[in-house]
Amino acid sequence: MKYTEDHEWLRLDGDLIVVGITDHAATQLGDVVFVELPEIETQVAKGDEIVVIESVKAASDILAPLDGEIVEVNDALDANPALVNEDPMGDAWFFKLKVDDVRALDDYMTEDEYKDHIGD
Amino acid sequence: MAGDDLKTLVLADLHAELGAKFVPFAGYSMPVQYARGVMGEHLWTRENAGLFDVSHMGQVMLPDGSDAALEALVPIDVMGLAEGRQRYGFFTNEQGGVLDDLMIARVPGGLFLVVNAACKDADIAHLRAHINGVETIEGRALLALQGPKAEAALTQVIPEAGQMRFMDSARLDWNGVELWISRSGYTGEDGYEISMPDAEADAFARALLADDRVEPIGLGARDSLRLEAGLPLYGQDMDPSISPVEAGQAWAIGKVRRAGGGRAGGFPGADTILDQISNKPPRRRVGLLPDGRAPMRAGVEIFASEDAATPIGVITSGGFGPTLGAPMALALIDAATPTDAVLYGDVRGKRLPATQTKLPFTPPGYKR
Incomplete structure (x- = not known):
């Protein structure tokens, strides 16, 4: 598992990268009431805002961690956005991204580095 | 922190x-x-x-005998307020907008006011400019x-x-x-x-x-x-550019302060506000229920159709209602808009439909 400075986790699943948000981020957001997911087969560029998470407090974005194509989204979040609070590191993944070269993941933080980043 | x-x-x-x-x-x-x-x-x-x-929040005492002076600042029936009773009201400006909203209670020794924190210094200065013996608590x-x-x-x-x-x-x-x-x-x-x-x-x-x-x-x-509960928040749903009539708060303006009443007018912006009560304000406050799950928050522009070029209004407060179990919003829209029209909020570039609804969104529990 790798981590971004924007509190996303990135998990390698075969040749795909699964993207979610960390426990820390979910706690900060508060109760999630709506998730807007991208369309499948969307081409995204690193830094694009591709998911909107609305909590009772505010809206926030998830950015594409790498260039690639959205190949799967987690439709369970449409019916149950609260899953983001219940299981942010597991069942509440947002999308799976197909990238040219998964080694680009190496540029992101390890768990220890992320813990330092959030001052945990 | x-x-x-x-x-x-x-x-x-x-x-x-x-x-x-x-x-x-x-x-x-x-x-x-x-x-x-x-x-x-x-x-x-x-x-x-x-x-x-x-x-x-700001707590303020006005001495006995301040009723007429306070009525010159608020369109509220202060004189008719009985001992031990409280009324909701607002300070108005010359344009008919709202400077702050407040509670006014008749207590032993005078009137007890509670005003918004962000406005309290300005409110107290405003009161002191017009009323003797204003005491901040x-x-x-x-x-x-x-x-x-x-x-x-x-x-x-x-x-x-x-x-x-x-x-x-x-x-x-x-x-x-x-x-x-x-x-x-x-x-x-x-x-x-x-x-x-x-x-x-x-x-x-x-x-x-x-x-x-x-x-x-x-x-x-x-x-x-x-x-x-459909209660306006000062600074969002009411402000110096929004009249209390537009904000849906005309109910708080007592009959005696309205056109034809015993103490009609006599507060800042009275001409505008009383005209809006008698005729129609240019804009009206409306409750909106977005059709989907996406909240429409303050600042979202409201359109009459999916492709209209010009907005007819804006959301002043919006979010998710935990008891309602759905998103909800207050909007200020062109008063000519039909009350049964489906409206469209521009959320991140998408026009999403919303239905006008009666307020409050959830039933009140007041013990009257």
Whole structure:
């Protein structure tokens, strides 16, 4: 598992990268009431805002961690956005991204580095 | 956490002990939520009783004999306010907009006002420019106990509070301490607002929190509760450019202050405001239920159709209603808009449909 400075986790699943948000981020957001997911087969560029998470407090974005194509989204979040609070590191993944070269993941933080980043 | 200029509440240590997260608000470091979180606190208040610290708000006393002078600043029937009763009102400006909203209670010795924290310095200057003997009340905390079990919880410590009805104001004794209590609030629920000396606030709050029915509630849930209740927030749903008639608050303007009344007009912006009551304001406040799950927040522009070029209005408050179980919003729209028209909010470049609805979004629990 790798981590971004924007509190996303990135998990390698075969040749795909699964993207979610960390426990820390979910706690900060508060109760999630709506998730807007991208369309499948969307081409995204690193830094694009591709998911909107609305909590009772505010809206926030998830950015594409790498260039690639959205190949799967987690439709369970449409019916149950609260899953983001219940299981942010597991069942509440947002999308799976197909990238040219998964080694680009190496540029992101390890768990220890992320813990330092959030001052945990 | 707290900036250099941020004021702290007298109960800040208690809030921290209760697990509060603090945010800056109106110059104060305020508890925005506790461990339960905004959604949980909101639902708790609708089912049980929530304790809110609203000590940031301004408390002001006007001496006896101030009624006429106050009526020159607010379109409210102050003279008709009986001893022990409270009314909602607002300071208006010459353009017919709103400078602040406030509560006015007739108490022994005069009128007791509660004004918004962000406006209190300006309000007090405004009052002092027109009324003699304006006294700012320093050193008194203000707590609100709200929810269907508020009466049961408060009467455990102050039995006489059970005899009050909605918008009554009373001074009641608690262990030798004089509490200034009104049966009112900002959640749409039954409840009380209680002013007490700072020195007693911790003991009084702990006495209420000792009751299993009472939990501390932060500013986050205060906002979603008031929005579900259809209550305007000053600075969003009302401001110097929005009239009380446009904001849906004409109900607070007594008959005696309206055209044809015994003391018609005589407040700033009276011509505009009374004309808007008699005829029609240019804009009207409306409740909106977005069709989907996506909240439409303040600032979202409202359109009459999916492809209209020009907006007909804007959302002034919006979010998710935990009790409603859906997104909700207040919007200020062109008054000519048909009341049954489906409207479209521009959310991140997409026109999403929303249905106009009656307010409040959730049924009130006031004990009238």
